[in-house]
Amino acid sequence: MDTECIVIASAASRKSIAIAKSIKKILMFKTIGVFHTFHPFLASRYFDSRYMFNVERNSVKWVLAVASVAYRHGCIGVVPVDFIDTLMFSKYRDVFEDRGVKVVAPRYEDILFASNKVKIYERLSSVLPFPRQVLYRNDSIDEISSLKPPLVVKGLGDASNPSYHLDYDSAIREARSRAPCIIQEYVEGVGRGYYTVSYMGKPLLEFTHERVIEYEPIGGASLEARGYVYDPSLISIGRKAIEILNWSGHIMIETRMDPETGDYYVIEINPKFWGSIDLSIHLGFHFPAIATVLYVYGYERARGLVKSLYGSIGVFTWVLDGLRYIPKSLRIWLKMSLDALRNPVKTDMDIMDLGKSFLQIVTAIKRFGREKQKWNSYIASSQQQCSIWIKRFLDTVKSRDVVLIMDFDGTIAELPIDWTAIKRELVSRGYLYRWESIRRGLHRLWNQNRDIYNEASKIIEKYEESVLDKAKLLIHVTDVERIHRYFPICIASKQASNIIQRFLAKYGLERYIDIVIGRDWGVGPDKYSLYRACIDNTKKRNAIVLDDGLDYLIKAYRLNLAPIHINNRYNVYIALRSIRLGIPSLNIIEAFNLIYNTIRNLYY
The missing domain is CATH 3.30.470.20 (ATP-grasp fold, B domain)
Known part of the structure; x- marks a missing residue:
């Protein structure tokens, strides 16, 4: 291809350099960056020329400014970067084409349709899986009751700005302030x-x-x-x-x-x-x-x-865009930095583009105050949802009609199992697809072929048994004993029941555990079924659930149970995710202390 040029606008977006790199490397075209505001990428070497116009991108002035740059340089096309650029350039495609410039974007009508969350749901939900949702227009309260919290409230357009809610009341309050909007199951x-x-x-x-x-x-x-x-x-x-x-x-x-x-x-x-x-x-x-x-x-x-x-x-x-995490959680950014050091070529820290990288660092530091304000808002929203969880937790304990449900591995015990070796064997035997996780594969086998499910379970049990002597107890026996004075305790686990019982016997815990329900108990490997089995077999109406899987705890919450996320190794990223939903994230000792102290305060 002959040397040509392409305009990229607005280049004041983290996507613009990747777009420029692709066009320069594969097509060997020159790239012209047009910015709508000051941005560190103005210093990037990946733009052969740069322009900045301080105009609103939703105005025709922005379209005319970009088109004039493309025409002046004799460029054959313009690549819109963000949604507003894509929408505006597509809408005014004739402005560019009259100047001999092609717009690299879908048709305007198609963009409008695909970005409309209501229309796209109506068109695709009969053939593709969507979360259950309703369109809220200030008169949809009855429809909302068909959804199960946690709920997400989001806008209809490109910038959906989702908020998260543990109950109907807070979701409806938010929806009323944003109507029309979508309320969706999280x-x-x-x-x-x-x-x-x-x-x-x-x-x-x-x-x-x-x-x-x-x-x-x-x-x-x-x-x-x-x-x-x-x-x-x-x-x-x-x-x-x-x-x-x-x-x-x-x-x-x-x-x-x-x-x-x-x-x-x-x-x-x-x-x-x-x-x-x-x-x-x-x-x-x-x-x-x-x-x-x-x-x-x-x-x-x-x-x-x-x-x-x-x-x-x-x-x-x-890692540079991730500097925004420093005012929030330095630990998360340090993890990203370590990952980047292991793979320095595939990061946004480009040593061949030092001017851009330097400005990006300076700009990020200047924005720390703004990021801190956003983070304070995140924490405030988390606290509001935590208050909803606290009410459910207190009501559960007050009822006294409660079973304590606990996961096993990762919650009260640590089994050093070689899951990679297990997956390799299950795949080699044709029990597991190579793209599946073990728990996903067990779910499929339980629903498709119980005999093969049982065979796969036995293979896993062989590995579980091989590490039983190396397994660690993560909770004090006395803590379990004092909770057991008030509540029956059930273990609901994807481990084999026999393995769990042998471990409990080793530490003298079997006398405090009323029932052990594992993947071989007859209700399948899914936590929803395991939790239900605990409730049914202890004949209790309510339950507190301790589990290290946040996805499991959402299912527990939808069973009207009181979940606590167990985070023994304190993964701060998962902890902050759990807390944003209103669910506390604690280690197992902290969780037992919380339950026991609540019992003491409410019962005496």
């Missing part, structure tokens, strides 16, 4: 995305990723992510979506996966370049270059270029 799980450049409903290039660290522990753009994540279920959801929409251009389908069942839920559809685009670019999946060729030169040329690409798998860390 999905705890793994954030995964499918993104593609497609043509008439067929993918040209596709990629999947998994979020490791996000802007906030409860959600947001990626600050550390990995890909390519191979999972046929996720890929199928993405392909179905673009086929139904007959989509042409770039798009992302954001999902959450329930790690226990493997069920995916579509959270949002974003008809724009995604915040984690650095990851795919560094792994060889050059979406900006492919999209540019598609819109400028056509489908056949884009398809030919795709065939020349070579992709890999890996992790990308936005």
Whole structure:
């Protein structure tokens, strides 16, 4: 291809450098960065020229300013970066095309439709899995009662600004202040995305990723992510979506996966370049270059270029963008930094772009005060939801009709099991798909073939038994004994019942545990069923649940139980996620002390 130029606007976005890198590396075009405000990327070497116009991006002035730059340089196309850029440039496509400039973006009507959460839900929910939700218009209170908290309240547009609620009252108060809006059942799980450049409903290039660290522990753009994540279920959801929409251009389908069942839920559809685009670019999946060729030169040329690409798998860390975590939790940022040091090539700290990196650090430090204010708001919202949890917890203890339900491994004990070896054997025997986790595979086998499930369970039990002598007790026997004076205790675990009972006998705990319900007990491996079995077999109406799996505790909460997240190694990221939902995150000793002290205060 002859040397050409492409305008990237607004380049005041963390996505813009990845877009420029892709276009320069694959197409060898010059890149012109147009900014709507001051930004560290003004110093980046990846833009051959830079312009800044201090205008609102939702105005025609912004469109005309960018179009004039493209025309002045004789550029063949403009790549919009953020949603507002994509929407405006697509809407005024003729302004660019009259100047001989192609807009690298889907059709305006398609963008409007895909970004409308109500319309996209109505169009796709009959064939794709979405969280249960209602559209709130100040008259939908009866419909909200069909949902089960925790709930999410979010806006209808691109900037959904979600808030999280443990009860109906706080969700309705928030919804009334934001109506019309969506109220949705919260999905705890793994954030995964499918993104593609497609043509008439067929993918040209596709990629999947998994979020490791996000802007906030409860959600947001990626600050550390990995890909390519191979999972046929996720890929199928993405392909179905673009086929139904007959989509042409770039798009992302954001999902959450329930790690226990493997069920995916579509959270949002974003008809724009995604915040984690650095990851795919560094792994060889050059979406900006492919999209540019598609819109400028056509489908056949884009398809030919795709065939020349070579992709890999890996992790990308936005360690500079992640500086925002320092006023929130230095520990989280230090973890990101260590991950970046292990993989220095795949980070946003570019030693070949030192001017940009220096300005980015300075700008981040200047924003620490603003980030601290946001974090204080996060903590305040967490405290509001914690007060709702406290009421449920106190009501549960007051009832005296209570069973204490505890998980085993990771909660009251630590088993040094080689899960990698177990998975390898289960995969080699054909019991597990290589993209499945063990717990997801057990869920599938229980529902598909009980005989094979039992065989897989026996294989796992062999490994559990081999480490039984090395297993550690994480709780004091006296703590269990004093709680048992007031409540029956049930263990609900994905371990084999026999393994748990032998461990309890070793420490003299069996006399204080009324019932042990493991994966071989006959109700399956899913925690929802295990919790229910504890309640049914102890004939109690209420329960306090101690578990180290936050996704399990959401299911416990929806059973009207009082959950406590057990965080023995204190993973601060998971702790802050749990607390934002209103669920306390404690080690097992702290949890037992909380329960016992509450009993003493309420009963005497």
